[in-house]
Amino acid sequence: MLSKILIANRGEIAVRVIRACQEMGITSVAVYSDLDRDALHVRLADEAYSLGGQTAAESYLNTEKILEVIEQCGADGVHPGYGFFSENTDFARAITEKGVTFIGPPPEAIEVMGDKVSSRIAAQEAGVAGVPGTTEFLQSGDEVVAFGEEHGWPVAIKAAYGGGGRGMRVVPSAAEAHSALESAQSEALKGFGRDECYVERYLTKPRHVEMQIVCDSHGNGVYVGERDCSAQRRHQKLVEEAPAPDFPEETRRAMGQAAVDVALACGYVNAGTVEFLYQDGEFWFLEMNTRLQVEHPVTELVSGIDLVREQILVASGEPLSFSQDDIDLRGWAIEVRVNAEDPAGGKFIPSPGRITDLSVPQGPGIRWDGGYMAGDEVSQFYDNLVGKLVVWAGTRDLAIARMQRAIREMTVDGIKTTLPADLAILGHDDFKAARHSTKWVEEVLDLSGVTDVVDPAAAPGEGDEPEEKVRRDVDVEVNGKRFSVAMWVPASAAAPVAGDAGGGGALRPRRKGTAGGSAAAAGSGSVVVPMQGTIVKVTVAVGDEVTTGQTVCLLEAMKMENTIVADKDGTVAEIKVEAGQAVNANDVVLVIE
Structure with missing residues (x-):
C-alpha cells in the first residue's frame, strides 16, 4: 500500500x-x-x-x-x-x-486514449463506433473545409489532448474554418501544452452520456453506471446527474459493456470515463478521459463506492474490491458546478476575485466538494471552479427539488457564480422532462433575466481596539517545505489570513464594487475588457473599419478565451494593448471613432 x-x-x-x-x-x-x-x-x-x-x-x-x-x-x-x-x-x-x-493508467494507455484521434481508432478496433471524424491531426483550415463539404456543416474542431470543452470550436461554415482552427490550437496549447486538433461531425441534438469504468492490473474491468452531462455551455458541463434520465436499461448495459471493451482493449488500469453521444436511441463513442472526472461524486452517491479510494487501491496493486454483479445503483444524484462566472444574459463571463463570504447548505443528502473558503482569492490564472454542490435523493424529482433548495440556501459573496444559471436549468420543464441536449442551454434556455449580485460591502475599517498581543499562526518555508509556526504580535500589526487559528478567523478585505461590467457606456467607442486577463490576439489595426459586435481582440482569463467586440460602428483610432499584455477589469483596450 x-x-x-x-x-x-x-x-x-x-x-x-x-x-x-x-x-x-x-x-x-x-x-x-x-x-x-x-x-x-x-x-x-x-x-x-x-x-x-x-x-x-x-x-x-x-x-x-x-x-x-x-x-x-x-x-x-x-x-x-x-x-x-x-x-x-x-x-x-x-x-x-x-x-x-x-x-492513473499506464503511460501507454494515456498515449492511446489521451489523444482523441488514436482513441477513436482504438474504439473502432474494439468494435465501438464513433462519430464520423478525421483520424489524423489537422494541418490547415483547408482540411476542415474539405471535411465540412463532405459531411455537412456545422463541424466541430477539437483539441486532441484536451477536455472540458477547451480547445473546441464549432464551425458553422467554410468561411470560419481557418480562424476557428487557429483559435482552437491557441487555447489547446495554453490549456494542455499541445495544440494538435482534429475535426468531426457535429450532431444536432445529442445528449452527453458517459460511463464510469474502473480496471485493475489483474485484468478486471467494471462499469459503475452512467452520468448525463448534457446541460452545458461552451461545451463545458454545468449540471450532471446519475443515472441518466429516460435511458433504457438495454442501452445502459450495451454502453457499459462498450466502455469496458474500449478500456481493456488498450490495457487500461485505474478509474476512467468513456464518453458517448446519445441521440434517437443510438450512441457513438466520443472520447475517453483517462483520469478521474469532475462529476465523479454523483456516481459515488448512487453506487456507494469511493472512487478516489479505489484509485489508490488499484494503483497499489490491489484487485478491484467489487465485481460487476456487486454494482447496485440506488436513488438519484445531481451535481451543479459552482464556477466563478457571471451568467447574466447567458454570457458566462469569468469573475475572478476574493470570496468575502461562503456559506454552504446543510440538511439530508447534501455534499459540498469545495476548493475555497471565505477570504480566499479565485485567481484569473487558474480554472474558475469554486466547488461542486451535490445532492442525493430517492427519486429524480426529489433530487431536483433538493438541489433547488440547496442552491437557494447557499451564499457566495465577493464574486459572481453560475448558481443562478444552475437554478434556471433545474426549474425548466425541458430539464425536468429530460428533453435537453448539449446545445439546449445556449439555444433554448432563456438567461436574459438571470443576475448574480456581488456583495458590495466595503473593506472593514480600522478599529479602536487597545494595543494587545494576539497569536497569529503563520506559514513559513524552509528549503521549500512548508511549516506552520505560532507568533504573538501586536493586534494592530496582525494581518489575519484564511486558516488563521489564533486571531478570530479569516478576516480579509471584502471586495469592493461588482465583478465584471463595463466602465464605459455602451456605444461610446471606448472598448473595455470585463475582467482581468491576458490579451491573446488583437484582430484589427488602426484605421480598420469595424461594425458593432465585430471581434477586435481575444482575452484569456481563467483558462478560457473570450472575445472582446466593438461597441459601435466606426474606425479604429487607437489600440492600447498588444498580445501577451495583462489587463485589469474595465481597462480600455481600443478606441473607435
Missing part, C-alpha cells in the same frame, strides 16, 4: 484526494504556486511544498519542479487529479521512471 502521496494539482480536486488519503492513513503532500500559498488544499495537507511562480505554466505544469519536490518529500505515489498533467503521457512516464507510482 502507498504510504505518501503527492497531489500534483490544486483546488477542490486536491482537497478531495487529500481527504481520501487521510481516511486511508496515507500522508498527503500538497504543492502550490505563489498565488496559492494560503489555499485550502495547502492548509489541509499533511505536508506542503512551494513550486513558485504564478501561472499554471510556472507552477503546476512545471515538470522539473514537481519531480524535485517528489524527490525532496519522498512520496511513493502521485495523484494528478484532473486537468494539468492528468492526461499527459510524458509526465506519467517521468513519474514511473523515478520508481514512483502514478495513480
Whole structure:
C-alpha cells in the first residue's frame, strides 16, 4: 500500500484526494504556486511544498519542479487529479521512471486514449463506433473545409489532448474554418501544452452520456453506471446527474459493456470515463478521459463506492474490491458546478476575485466538494471552479427539488457564480422532462433575466481596539517545505489570513464594487475588457473599419478565451494593448471613432 502521496494539482480536486488519503492513513503532500500559498488544499495537507511562480505554466505544469519536490518529500505515489498533467503521457512516464507510482493508467494507455484521434481508432478496433471524424491531426483550415463539404456543416474542431470543452470550436461554415482552427490550437496549447486538433461531425441534438469504468492490473474491468452531462455551455458541463434520465436499461448495459471493451482493449488500469453521444436511441463513442472526472461524486452517491479510494487501491496493486454483479445503483444524484462566472444574459463571463463570504447548505443528502473558503482569492490564472454542490435523493424529482433548495440556501459573496444559471436549468420543464441536449442551454434556455449580485460591502475599517498581543499562526518555508509556526504580535500589526487559528478567523478585505461590467457606456467607442486577463490576439489595426459586435481582440482569463467586440460602428483610432499584455477589469483596450 502507498504510504505518501503527492497531489500534483490544486483546488477542490486536491482537497478531495487529500481527504481520501487521510481516511486511508496515507500522508498527503500538497504543492502550490505563489498565488496559492494560503489555499485550502495547502492548509489541509499533511505536508506542503512551494513550486513558485504564478501561472499554471510556472507552477503546476512545471515538470522539473514537481519531480524535485517528489524527490525532496519522498512520496511513493502521485495523484494528478484532473486537468494539468492528468492526461499527459510524458509526465506519467517521468513519474514511473523515478520508481514512483502514478495513480492513473499506464503511460501507454494515456498515449492511446489521451489523444482523441488514436482513441477513436482504438474504439473502432474494439468494435465501438464513433462519430464520423478525421483520424489524423489537422494541418490547415483547408482540411476542415474539405471535411465540412463532405459531411455537412456545422463541424466541430477539437483539441486532441484536451477536455472540458477547451480547445473546441464549432464551425458553422467554410468561411470560419481557418480562424476557428487557429483559435482552437491557441487555447489547446495554453490549456494542455499541445495544440494538435482534429475535426468531426457535429450532431444536432445529442445528449452527453458517459460511463464510469474502473480496471485493475489483474485484468478486471467494471462499469459503475452512467452520468448525463448534457446541460452545458461552451461545451463545458454545468449540471450532471446519475443515472441518466429516460435511458433504457438495454442501452445502459450495451454502453457499459462498450466502455469496458474500449478500456481493456488498450490495457487500461485505474478509474476512467468513456464518453458517448446519445441521440434517437443510438450512441457513438466520443472520447475517453483517462483520469478521474469532475462529476465523479454523483456516481459515488448512487453506487456507494469511493472512487478516489479505489484509485489508490488499484494503483497499489490491489484487485478491484467489487465485481460487476456487486454494482447496485440506488436513488438519484445531481451535481451543479459552482464556477466563478457571471451568467447574466447567458454570457458566462469569468469573475475572478476574493470570496468575502461562503456559506454552504446543510440538511439530508447534501455534499459540498469545495476548493475555497471565505477570504480566499479565485485567481484569473487558474480554472474558475469554486466547488461542486451535490445532492442525493430517492427519486429524480426529489433530487431536483433538493438541489433547488440547496442552491437557494447557499451564499457566495465577493464574486459572481453560475448558481443562478444552475437554478434556471433545474426549474425548466425541458430539464425536468429530460428533453435537453448539449446545445439546449445556449439555444433554448432563456438567461436574459438571470443576475448574480456581488456583495458590495466595503473593506472593514480600522478599529479602536487597545494595543494587545494576539497569536497569529503563520506559514513559513524552509528549503521549500512548508511549516506552520505560532507568533504573538501586536493586534494592530496582525494581518489575519484564511486558516488563521489564533486571531478570530479569516478576516480579509471584502471586495469592493461588482465583478465584471463595463466602465464605459455602451456605444461610446471606448472598448473595455470585463475582467482581468491576458490579451491573446488583437484582430484589427488602426484605421480598420469595424461594425458593432465585430471581434477586435481575444482575452484569456481563467483558462478560457473570450472575445472582446466593438461597441459601435466606426474606425479604429487607437489600440492600447498588444498580445501577451495583462489587463485589469474595465481597462480600455481600443478606441473607435
